[in-house]
Amino acid sequence: MSDLLQQIADCIKAGKIDRASPYPPEMSGQDGADELTRQALDTGMTVDQILEQGLMAGMDKVGQAFRDNIIFVPQVLMSARAMSAAMEHLKPHFASGASERKGTFIIGTVQGDLHDIGKNLVAMMVEGNGYEVVDLGVDVTAETFIDAAREHPDSVIGLSCLLTTTMPAMQRIVSAIKQADPSQIVCIGGAPVHQGFAEQIGADRYAPDPQGAVEFLNSVH
Amino acid sequence: MRGRELIRSAFSREQVDRIPWVPFVGVHAAQLLGITAREYLQSADHIVGGVGRAVERYSPDGIPVVFDLQIEAEALGCQLVWGDDNPPAVVSHPLLEGVQLDCLKIPDIDDGRIDLVMQATMRLREKHPELALYGLVTGPFTLALHLMGTDIFMQIMLDPAQIHQLLRFTTDVAGSMAKRYIEAGADVIAVVDPMTSQIDPMSFETFVTPYVTEINQDIRQAGALSSFFVCGNARQNIEAMCRTKPDNISIDENIPLDFVRDTALAHDVSFGGNIKLTVALLLGDEDTCRRDALECMDMGGRKGFVLAPGCDLAMATPVENLVAVAELVHDEDLQGELRASEAVTVDIELPDLSGHWDEDRVVIDVITLDSSSCAPCQYMVNAAQRAAEPFEDRVICQEHPIKRTEGVQMMMALGVRNLPTIVMDGDIEFASRIPPISDIERKIGEHLAAKAKGAA
Numbered sequence: 001m002s003d004l005l006q007q008i009a010d011c012i013k014a015g016k017i018d019r020a021s022p023y024p025p026e027m028s029g030q031d032g033a034d035e036l037t038r039q040a041l042d043t044g045m046t047v048d049q050i051l052e053q054g055l056m057a058g059m060d061k062v063g064q065a066f067r068d069n070i071i072f073v074p075q076v077l078m079s080a081r082a083m084s085a086a087m088e089h090l091k092p093h094f095a096s097g098a099s100e101r102k103g104t105f106i107i108g109t110v111q112g113d114l115h116d117i118g119k120n121l122v123a124m125m126v127e128g129n130g131y132e133v134v135d136l137g138v139d140v141t142a143e144t145f146i147d148a149a150r151e152h153p154d155s156v157i158g159l160s161c162l163l164t165t166t167m168p169a170m171q172r173i174v175s176a177i178k179q180a181d182p183s184q185i186v187c188i189g190g191a192p193v194h195q196g197f198a199e200q201i202g203a204d205r206y207a208p209d210p211q212g213a214v215e216f217l218n219s220v221h
Numbered sequence: 222m223r224g225r226e227l228i229r230s231a232f233s234r235e236q237v238d239r240i241p242w243v244p245f246v247g248v249h250a251a252q253l254l255g256i257t258a259r260e261y262l263q264s265a266d267h268i269v270g271g272v273g274r275a276v277e278r279y280s281p282d283g284i285p286v287v288f289d290l291q292i293e294a295e296a297l298g299c300q301l302v303w304g305d306d307n308p309p310a311v312v313s314h315p316l317l318e319g320v321q322l323d324c325l326k327i328p329d330i331d332d333g334r335i336d337l338v339m340q341a342t343m344r345l346r347e348k349h350p351e352l353a354l355y356g357l358v359t360g361p362f363t364l365a366l367h368l369m370g371t372d373i374f375m376q377i378m379l380d381p382a383q384i385h386q387l388l389r390f391t392t393d394v395a396g397s398m399a400k401r402y403i404e405a406g407a408d409v410i411a412v413v414d415p416m417t418s419q420i421d422p423m424s425f426e427t428f429v430t431p432y433v434t435e436i437n438q439d440i441r442q443a444g445a446l447s448s449f450f451v452c453g454n455a456r457q458n459i460e461a462m463c464r465t466k467p468d469n470i471s472i473d474e475n476i477p478l479d480f481v482r483d484t485a486l487a488h489d490v491s492f493g494g495n496i497k498l499t500v501a502l503l504l505g506d507e508d509t510c511r512r513d514a515l516e517c518m519d520m521g522g523r524k525g526f527v528l529a530p531g532c533d534l535a536m537a538t539p540v541e542n543l544v545a546v547a548e549l550v551h552d553e554d555l556q557g558e559l560r561a562s563e564a565v566t567v568d569i570e571l572p573d574l575s576g577h578w579d580e581d582r583v584v585i586d587v588i589t590l591d592s593s594s595c596a597p598c599q600y601m602v603n604a605a606q607r608a609a610e611p612f613e614d615r616v617i618c619q620e621h622p623i624k625r626t627e628g629v630q631m632m633m634a635l636g637v638r639n640l641p642t643i644v645m646d647g648d649i650e651f652a653s654r655i656p657p658i659s660d661i662e663r664k665i666g667e668h669l670a671a672k673a674k675g676a677a
Contacts, residue, residue: 023378069457072424074420074421074424077375078378114302114310115310120371164498164532165537166307168503168535191418191452191454191475192499193499194499195657195658200504206657207657
C-alpha cells in the first residue's frame, strides 16, 4: 500500500478531518483526510483504491476499536466526520459509475420514539462502509418502512429505539414488515434491546453497536 | 426495618435483614391510573395518585417522584414532543438554534413543570412518610446534550473549553434541582446521566467526574443520599462513576451485576439494579420475573444492594409481573422455595466426562433451567445453535436443562453457577447474559484454532 493511502487510513482512524482541525492534538498542523484524499486523486490513484485501501481500511480499524471498547462515540464521530470530508472528493466519481454501492440500508427510529443519536451513528457508519442509506428519521410508522422497502428492493431494514416504552412499537413494526414481505430482512438496535428480544419479536438480527450492523450487512450482501 | 430506613442502611452498606426494593415507576403509573403519559406527567394530582397506586400494589421501600429527564430541558426552552405511552422527547436544542449560553438562566420554580414536580414531592412526602422518595435530576452531560444536540460529542474534542462552560451551567442547574427536591422532602437524589454511557473513560474523567463529584458532595452536605444512575452499557465507566463518590450507583441489565457489585463495594459505594426490563418485566411472565429478581438478589447480597429494574419501567409492564417481584422480596419462604427448585442437591454423583470431549470438534454445553419454560434459556440455546450452524459438523452443541438429573450433573461437573451458561470444551464462556451471535462465533473460532494448533 502506498504511503499516501496509509496516511489516509491513519487519518480516518484518528479522526483527523483536515489541516485546520485541532483534533487529535498530536496531529496538529498536519494534513487531514480532506487534503490527503485530494492529493491521492491528483496523483492518479483510482477511487476504488482510495476507498478500499484508505477509507475502508481506516474505518475497519475504527469499527474494531469500537467493538473492543477502546474508542467510544466521540472518537467514532470524529472518524465519520473525517470520512465524510474525504468522501466529498470521491462522490463526483460515484455518480459516473466508477464505484458501486454495496447495497441499501433503510433505517429509522420506531414510531413513538424521537431519539436519533443511535440511529444517526449507525447510519453514518453504514454509509461510511459503502452502503446507500435511506434515513427515514424518527417516529417512523410500519407503513413508511414497508413503502421504503418496496421502493428499494433487496434492502435491509434497521429499526432503532432508545426507550423501553417503545419496544412494543418495535415489535409491532417488525411483525407488520414481515407480514407484508416475509423475506424482508430486518435488524434491530438500541439501548434497551438485545438478541433475546430480536428473536422474540422475529427480527433477523440484533446489532449491539454500529459495527455490528455493518458486519451483519456484509454477511447478507 | 423498611422504607427509607432500610434504604439508608443499604446505602451505608450495612448488613440488612431484607433487600430493599425500588421499582422505577415512571410513566408506568399512568397505566395504573388508566390515563396517558402526557396527562400523567403534567399533573401533580396524577403523579401523587399514580405513585400512591404503585406503592399499594408493589410495596416498595423507595420510589421515584417522577422519571422524566426532560423537565430541566423543557424549563430551559427545549421544545418537547409528547407521547401517550412515553415520557416526552426533546426535539429542539437551543444552543444549536442561535441561543447563547450566557442568555440561559437557572430555571425558576415557575419555569416548565418544576413547581408541579416539587408540589408532588411535598404531597408524597406527607402521604408516605416511611418511604424513600427519589428525586431525579438530569445529569449535567445529558442536559448539555439536550441543549446542544449530538454535536457535543464532537465539540468535546474540538472545543473542550466551550463544553466546560456549558457543563458548568448544567451542573448549576442540576444542583439547583437537587436543592429544591431535598427541600421538598426527597431522601435520595438520583443524578441520571445516561448519555455518559456513550463516552470513553478519559472523556468521562474530564467532562463528567468533576461536575458530578461536586453535585454528590452538595447532596451529602444537605443531608440527603445520592445515587448515580446510568442506563445503557456504561461498563467502561463504572469505576469512574464510583470515584465521583455517590452513596449508590444504579445500572441497567447491559452490565453484569457481579461486576458492578465487586467494583462498587471496592470503592465503598452501594449499588442497585438490574432486573431485566424487557425480556423479564415487560415481556416475560411472573415466573420469569421472580427468577430474574431472585438471581439479582442472590448476586447482590444483603450488604449495599438495592433491588431495582435496570431503568425506568415501560408503561405497559404487566402489573402482575411487578406484583410477583414485590411478593418475592417480602417473602423469604418463597425465595427459599424458588431457590430449592433450582438448587443442586449435594448427593449427586459427578459424571465421568472423559468421553465427552472431542479432539477435532468444539463441544458446546448450554446449561439451562429448561429452554421450554425459561425465556432467557431459550434465547441462549438458540443463540448457541445459530452460532454453531456455519461450523456444521465441527461443533457439537447440546442443552442440559437442570430440571433433569443429567443437567444438574453437568452443571456441577462443569462448575457452572449461573443459568443459562454456554460452556465450550469445558470453559465457561458466556454466563447469564445472552451474547450476540457474532461473539459466540468468534469464541468457536478461537476454540477450533486452538485445536488445530494442538494437532499441529
